[in-house]
Amino acid sequence: MSAPNGGTPLQNEHATTIFEKGAPGRRAFEAPELDVPHVDGLIPDGMRRAEPPRLPEATEPEIVRHYVNLSKRNFDLDSGFYPLGSCTMKHNPRLHERVAALPGHARLHPLQDPRRAQGALELMFNLQEALAEIAGLPHVSLQPSAGSHGELAGVLLTRAYHADRGEQRTKVLTPDSAHGTNPATVTMGGYEVVKVALDADGGVDLDDLRAKTDESVACLMLTNPSTLGIFDPNVEEMASIVHGVGATLYYDGANLNAIMGYSRPGDMGFDIVHFNLHKTFTQPHGGGGPGSGPIAVSERIEPYLPRPQVVRREPSNGGPPVFDLDHDRGGRDSKSIGKLRGFQGNYGVFVRTYAYIRSLGAEGLKDVSEVAVLNANYLLARLRERVGDRLPLAFGERCMHEFVVSGAPMKRELGVRTLDLAKRLLDHGMHPPTVYFPLVVDEALLVEPTETETRETLDAFVEAIAAILDEAAEDPEIARNAPYTTPVRRLDEAGAARKPRVREAL
Amino acid sequence: MLGAIGVGSIEELFESIPAGVRLRRPIDLPAGRPEQEVYAELRRLAERNVSAEDEITFLGAGMYDHYVPAIVDMLMSRSEFLTPYTPYQPEISQGGLQVMFEYQTAISELTGLPVSNASVYDGPSAVGAAAYLAKLSNKRTRVLVSRAVHPDSRATLETLAAGYGTTVQEVGLDDAVTDLDALRGELGDDVSAVVVQQPNFLGAIEDVEALTGAAHEHGALVICAADPLTLGVLEAPGEQGVDVCVGEGQSLGNRLDFGGPSFGFFAATDAYLRSMPGRIAGETTDVDGRRGFVLTLQTREQHIRRERATSNICTSQALNALAGVVYLSWLGRRGIVEIAELMLQRTHYARETLAALDGVHKLHDRPVVREFALRLDAPVDRVLDRCANAGVNAGYALGRSYDEHPDGLLVAITEQRSREDIDRLATVLGEAVAAERAATEALA
Numbered sequence: 050m051s052a053p054n055g056g057t058p059l060q061n062e063h064a065t066t067i068f069e070k071g072a073p074g075r076r077a078f079e080a081p082e083l084d085v086p087h088v089d090g091l092i093p094d095g096m097r098r099a100e101p102p103r104l105p106e107a108t109e110p111e112i113v114r115h116y117v118n119l120s121k122r123n124f125d126l127d128s129g130f131y132p133l134g135s136c137t138m139k140h141n142p143r144l145h146e147r148v149a150a151l152p153g154h155a156r157l158h159p160l161q162d163p164r165r166a167q168g169a170l171e172l173m174f175n176l177q178e179a180l181a182e183i184a185g186l187p188h189v190s191l192q193p194s195a196g197s198h199g200e201l202a203g204v205l206l207t208r209a210y211h212a213d214r215g216e217q218r219t220k221v222l223t224p225d226s227a228h229g230t231n232p233a234t235v236t237m238g239g240y241e242v243v244k245v246a247l248d249a250d251g252g253v254d255l256d257d258l259r260a261k262t263d264e265s266v267a268c269l270m271l272t273n274p275s276t277l278g279i280f281d282p283n284v285e286e287m288a289s290i291v292h293g294v295g296a297t298l299y300y301d302g303a304n305l306n307a308i309m310g311y312s313r314p315g316d317m318g319f320d321i322v323h324f325n326l327h328k329t330f331t332q333p334h335g336g337g338g339p340g341s342g343p344i345a346v347s348e349r350i351e352p353y354l355p356r357p358q359v360v361r362r363e364p365s366n367g368g369p370p371v372f373d374l375d376h377d378r379g380g381r382d383s384k385s386i387g388k389l390r391g392f393q394g395n396y397g398v399f400v401r402t403y404a405y406i407r408s409l410g411a412e413g414l415k416d417v418s419e420v421a422v423l424n425a426n427y428l429l430a431r432l433r434e435r436v437g438d439r440l441p442l443a444f445g446e447r448c449m450h451e452f453v454v455s456g457a458p459m460k461r462e463l464g465v466r467t468l469d470l471a472k473r474l475l476d477h478g479m480h481p482p483t484v485y486f487p488l489v490v491d492e493a494l495l496v497e498p499t500e501t502e503t504r505e506t507l508d509a510f511v512e513a514i515a516a517i518l519d520e521a522a523e524d525p526e527i528a529r530n531a532p533y534t535t536p537v538r539r540l541d542e543a544g545a546a547r548k549p550r551v552r553e554a555l
Numbered sequence: 556m557l558g559a560i561g562v563g564s565i566e567e568l569f570e571s572i573p574a575g576v577r578l579r580r581p582i583d584l585p586a587g588r589p590e591q592e593v594y595a596e597l598r599r600l601a602e603r604n605v606s607a608e609d610e611i612t613f614l615g616a617g618m619y620d621h622y623v624p625a626i627v628d629m630l631m632s633r634s635e636f637l638t639p640y641t642p643y644q645p646e647i648s649q650g651g652l653q654v655m656f657e658y659q660t661a662i663s664e665l666t667g668l669p670v671s672n673a674s675v676y677d678g679p680s681a682v683g684a685a686a687y688l689a690k691l692s693n694k695r696t697r698v699l700v701s702r703a704v705h706p707d708s709r710a711t712l713e714t715l716a717a718g719y720g721t722t723v724q725e726v727g728l729d730d731a732v733t734d735l736d737a738l739r740g741e742l743g744d745d746v747s748a749v750v751v752q753q754p755n756f757l758g759a760i761e762d763v764e765a766l767t768g769a770a771h772e773h774g775a776l777v778i779c780a781a782d783p784l785t786l787g788v789l790e791a792p793g794e795q796g797v798d799v800c801v802g803e804g805q806s807l808g809n810r811l812d813f814g815g816p817s818f819g820f821f822a823a824t825d826a827y828l829r830s831m832p833g834r835i836a837g838e839t840t841d842v843d844g845r846r847g848f849v850l851t852l853q854t855r856e857q858h859i860r861r862e863r864a865t866s867n868i869c870t871s872q873a874l875n876a877l878a879g880v881v882y883l884s885w886l887g888r889r890g891i892v893e894i895a896e897l898m899l900q901r902t903h904y905a906r907e908t909l910a911a912l913d914g915v916h917k918l919h920d921r922p923v924v925r926e927f928a929l930r931l932d933a934p935v936d937r938v939l940d941r942c943a944n945a946g947v948n949a950g951y952a953l954g955r956s957y958d959e960h961p962d963g964l965l966v967a968i969t970e971q972r973s974r975e976d977i978d979r980l981a982t983v984l985g986e987a988v989a990a991e992r993a994a995t996e997a998l999a
Contacts, residue, residue: 153601
């Protein structure tokens with residue numbers, strides 16, 4: 050598995066961009082015929098573009114070959130294990146791609162008259178209802194485009210809620226283990242971030258929370274189970290502390306995959322929850338999106354929800370229900386925070402999510418969480434048995450759907466960092482876990498196997514880790530210089546940032 | 556597996572969830588169904604929508620019925636592009652990273668601005684993100700936005716600005732374009748940015764250079780939301796002094812999808828490279844000297860900088876941006892001019908043909924590229940209904956977002972609307988307006 054002289058075929062292939070392919074005059078597109086009289090001077094002088102953009106000039110076969118070859122320089126979930134913690138890399142059923150591509154969904158214009166978009170609106174309404182039930186909160190907006198967008202919606206809803214009560218609050222609390230999007234969102238929402246410490250078990254330190262919670266606090270943002278894979282047993286007490294000063298409680302739904310059918314954020318006392326449809330509900334991640342981050346909220350937050358809302362109206366003549374978009378939400382006196390993006394949200398993602406929920410049903414969703422937690426605990430147990438001394442669990446004995454181990458002993462005893470372990474895993478054909486997050490654990494590895502992996506795959510991961518550690522005990526240089534077999538080897542990231550080249554020079 | 560863990564049942568693994576927050580009943584959802592039944596249900600729902608497949612549509616107003624070439628579908632559905640996460644491990648993500656780099660190059664070329672990020676959610680949210688960049692850059696807290704900017708973009712800007720503490724003020728129109736004198740009257744040294752749209756929501760071409768000149772006199776940034784396909788014939792915003800050019804990317808190889816997912820693009824001058832939101836791919840080399848690509852300038856981003864990040868965005872629209880760059884490669888250097896020129900000519904033809912109908916007038920006489928506004932001597936909603944019943948979607952009722960244009964109709968042209976389609980619209984619209992006028996007269 051070490052580097053063969055001269056490199057692998059992919060390594061020997063010098064990367065060239067589509068702008069370097071083709072030749073002047075080549076093309077793929079053929080324009081429809083000009084079937085109306087040509088008129089000169091339709092664009093005033095000075096507004097017409099003098100030089101066309103220098104786009105590629107290539108034939109269809111060249112374009113296809115270029116991008117297919119590029120695709121081979123990617124690792125993907127369909128090819129191998131992808132235990133990227135907090136990202137829920139579960140299988141993406143292909144039925145979803147098929148139904149989302151049906152022209153009635155894919156070619157539907159967002160401004161189509163609602164009377165001629167009844168199927169889409171019914172789907173969205175039913176999805177709102179299903180997500181409300183899963184969250185244990187009565188009202189849903191599908192509009193946010195991703196998790197962090199849902200968080201921003203939540204912070205803006207919180208701001209609107211307090212403003213409506215004539216209160217000017219200034220702070221939002223987040224635990225040390227929070228996703229980076231939480232504090233970044235708080236700043237964009239115009240609040241100051243106040244960090245809450247963790248206790249010895251990895252939960253929120255209740256004393257610190259009490260000390261920092263007063264009437265200047267607008268909200269507590271929490272992930273539960275946390276990014277440490279731990280369900281915080283004090284969640285009811287936390288809700289009581291936060292609600293005691295009139296603040297809202299926000300649930301980051303990134304880890305919802307752990308608890309479906311067992312517990313609901315609404316029942317824990319949360320006011321606002323976001324879902325990651327691209328995590329829990331199988332929207333493919335697409336190499337960085339698209340996603341979708343709907344929010345569910347309690348009654349007291351409902352007046353401020355983004356518009357439009359999908360509503361169902363029962364006709365007075367007893368006919369079938371009619372679905373509509375409510376753009377007004379209270380008309381001129383509306384308390385709505387307004388819009389977070391164009392139109393109604395990422396409908397194509399809603400179609401896939403709806404298909405997933407219909408396929409699994411109530412029992413299936415509970416099975417998802419059970420197997421996700423079972424797989425994570427099995428993987429954890431096997432890792433502890435094989436390499437527990439070098440990669441100990443950061444907190445506790447067991448986990449929910451993911452867990453954090455620390456590479457600190459490995460670094461100390463073998464001279465191999467978490468980064469090196471991750472890079473060496475690439476040579477074993479596996480995607481590494483999330484590394485160096487959460488920040489509260491030294492040399493962290495955050496491992497989330499998901500429910501769609503087999504026991505054989507989990508065992509193979511344990512063996513790969515064990516093999517890398519054994520190898521490192523003999524010669525740590527091997528891991529320190531890994532990977533060897535990937536299309537490129539370790540890249541100069543510092544250099545890239547020092548002298549940024551962010552486009553092809555033409 | 557339970558034995559390896561050392562528990563007797565799966566339920567034991569959930570013991571850390573306190574009794575008080577446990578769900579003591581099944582989730583109240585229908586039972587799961589086999590694949591073929593779910594397919595059938597989703598197909599039935601699809602059939603209850605009237606899509607661009609089912610009617611001749613002239614509906615635009617921000618998203619457009621362009622042809623999506625087959626190679627886009629084929630490449631988007633490849634597992635290697637469809638199923639990975641954001642490229643956190645660059646050694647095994649060179650495909651996706653290079654796609655981002657190529658996409659950034661294409662957007663940079665289109666907009667005439669040197670730096671582009673790898674995508675944001677959509678056009679309207681890009682406007683909100685651009686005004687945040689302006690605030691971070693010059694610390695000013697007032698934004699002026701033209702009334703001819705897309706209503707969703709203005710609404711999104713207001714929502715987001717309420718969070719980051721910027722006041723949004725509208726600048727009125729002078730015969731369907733941004734009123735330059737009104738803009739000058741509002742400009743001051745507290746103005747962070749001026750937001751305009753090209754072509755604007757009413758279809759008119761704005762004199763971006765003049766607007767930019769006025770804004771820059773007061774040190775305000777200029778944010779231009781542009782329609783990317785029209786940039787085949789319209790001057791690049793970067794050449795007109797625009798600081799940040801954003802826009803809706805749907806028309807570049809993405810489906811309508813009832814409004815998403817598509818992508819927003821975000822490009823700027825060099826000065827703003829380090830305050831851009833979102834992912835940026837950069838070129839570098841590996842330890843053996845091979846050319847490679849990484850996510851760069853990550854110290855701007857939420858996962859590193861946390862509360863001091865330039866944006867909270869994480870997941871954006873990578874797969875849709877892939878569709879965008881594949882589409883632009885397919886169109887090519889000559890094709891982007893040809894498709895924009897074709898829209899320009901057909902738009903002119905359609906506008907003149909429709910405005911010649913009885914009871915149909917131009918709402919303005921400004922130059923247009925792909926979309927234009929009409930004024931009808933009949934109730935627009937009823938006219939639209941009549942047209943729809945004849946299999947033609949005649950466009951967008953401007954009264955839905957402009958109180959001052961209750962009789963306005965916005966008509967969009969793409970390369971998929973032939974002269975025959977336009978003539979069909981003329982027939983159907985003419986009949987509908989005539990019928991509604993007759994009905995009104997009969998009542999009187």
